[in-house]
Amino acid sequence: MPLAATMAAAARARALRAEGRDIVSLTLGEPGFATPPHIVEAAYRAARDGETKYPPIRGTPALLAAVREKFQRENKLDFSPDQVIVGHGARQIIYDALAATLEPGCEIVIPSPYWNAYPLIARMLGAVPVFVECDEAAGFLPDPEALAAAITPRTRWLVLNFPSNPTGAVCPPSHLARIAEALRPHRHVWILSDDIYEHLIHDGAPNPTIAAIAPDLADRTLTVSGVSKTYAMTGWRIGFAGGPARLLAAMARVQGQSTGGVSPIAQAAAVAALTGDQSCVADMRRAYAERAALFAEAFGSIPGLRCPRPAGAFYLYPRIDLLPCRTQGGRRLATDADFAEALLEEAGVATVHGAAFGRSPHLRLSVAAEPEALEAAHARTARFCAALDHDPRERF
Ligand SMILES: Cc1ncc(COP(=O)(O)O)c(C=O)c1O
Structure with a gap:
């Protein structure tokens, strides 16, 4: 029985952090807020x-x-x-x-x-x-x-x-x-x-x-x-x-x-x-909605990433089919799992590949993370994508 890809990706991010690597994890649907x-x-x-x-x-x-x-x-x-x-x-x-x-x-x-x-x-x-x-x-x-x-x-x-x-x-x-x-x-x-x-x-x-x-x-x-x-x-x-x-x-x-x-x-x-008092629910919802809007736009402005703004929950599900698919080191990225792996290894951003949810080539990014983590993940992803090598014959 395979471990769920979400859990596996989160565990991998934790393990790399434990080795001293600087990893930003957008893997789990885990609210960054403390319980009220x-x-x-x-x-x-x-x-x-x-x-x-x-x-x-x-x-x-x-x-x-x-x-x-x-x-x-x-x-x-x-x-x-x-x-x-x-x-x-x-x-x-x-x-x-x-x-x-x-x-x-x-x-x-x-x-x-x-x-x-x-x-x-x-x-x-x-x-x-x-x-x-x-x-x-x-x-x-x-x-x-x-x-x-x-x-x-x-x-x-x-x-x-x-x-x-x-x-x-x-x-x-x-x-x-x-x-x-x-x-x-x-x-x-x-x-x-x-x-x-x-x-x-x-x-x-x-x-x-x-x-x-x-x-x-x-x-x-x-x-x-x-x-x-x-x-x-x-x-x-x-x-x-x-x-x-x-x-x-x-x-x-x-x-x-x-x-x-x-x-x-x-x-x-x-x-x-x-x-009890339900105001915390509306406060958190507003925060997630703001993050989803802000970061859908930010990730969507990375050339090659298409990132629609979600209407609910706290995930972005960008499509990556227009990205070049070879890293600067010459590694061929054939699937969204390869892409997620390279993004983690080379840019320190942990995500879950779309195939885990039945649709490729996509990534799932949780915007329940803290805004600082999201900003760092966005900057690193933008740098990583900009450094990909373009070969028009290669597609996801
Ligand atoms: C669609 C969906 N259902 C259920 C759950 C599980 O929620 P719980 O933490 O209550 O087990 C999740 C958690 O990610 C989820 O995404």
Whole structure:
């Protein structure tokens, strides 16, 4: 089982730094912000007050109540207590759901480009990812008819992820309604709506989610979110989901026999995040939006790099097909993986190559990093690209 390319790239950057190399890493979707103090304070109180025992597998009553309230307030989704679950990050929620339902040979339809964990988890479970290519000219939104055409009797899941990692695509409600329409006849297919970046829509618009747009599909939709990206809490490992009780019961069994419940200290922090002052969310969103706009323009002005401004999340996904592809040292860069490797080795900028997300030749750059790191990465990338040798016969 391969290590996810995002994790491998981040580990490589860390290893080179440990050797004393000066590396700027734009690999992980890791907010540079510290977790807001009122959230940290709640964890401290929980630890001090003895919330240090094994937690219930599905989540503490306080966090489950806060999750239900959040879904109601923000997404207009009503879940009963047996329809919500808390896991070790959205990643584990997704793993629980797939492990509870997939058997070898089952298919999972994934719009491409995609977050690399979906196919990796599916393959780990013996299932087959079926990719539906999304057109860059259509804003990387999946074509509803193409999604429906990819469904077979073996399809068990279809994944939706807006705002998208890695493209930042945000799905307008009207397009989501068309997707719902296309999926409606396929009653055997579960819908996984991964809304982890729901608060990172750069113009501040609310994120439409399919279970709210098409309530008749709610009985086969799992709506996933968490606190990692919204509240700068990646290390606390809290994700959550709402969906049909029978699916959630099966997910709880997977979680119970794998990790058990999440640390009650982290859960207390997540309660403070969901129920406390929300101004930190808007502040961070504005900062990411500014960085995305600024650095999309900066990277896009490097000759040969095309870098559209994303509508959401915190990644840039520039296309590098117009760049020359031989380094000054004479090294031929045949793929985006070669490019990312040379950029790391020769310029000290760690990125993730586009092929890891299903589309080449691209790079993924996280703008969740500090502005100073982004400025340094931009200056180094511009120098690196300017020094590439041009041979019109050579293309990515
Ligand atoms: C699309 C997507 N879903 C889920 C996750 C996982 O989030 P968590 O930190 O809650 O496990 C990520 C993390 O990068 C992501 O990009």
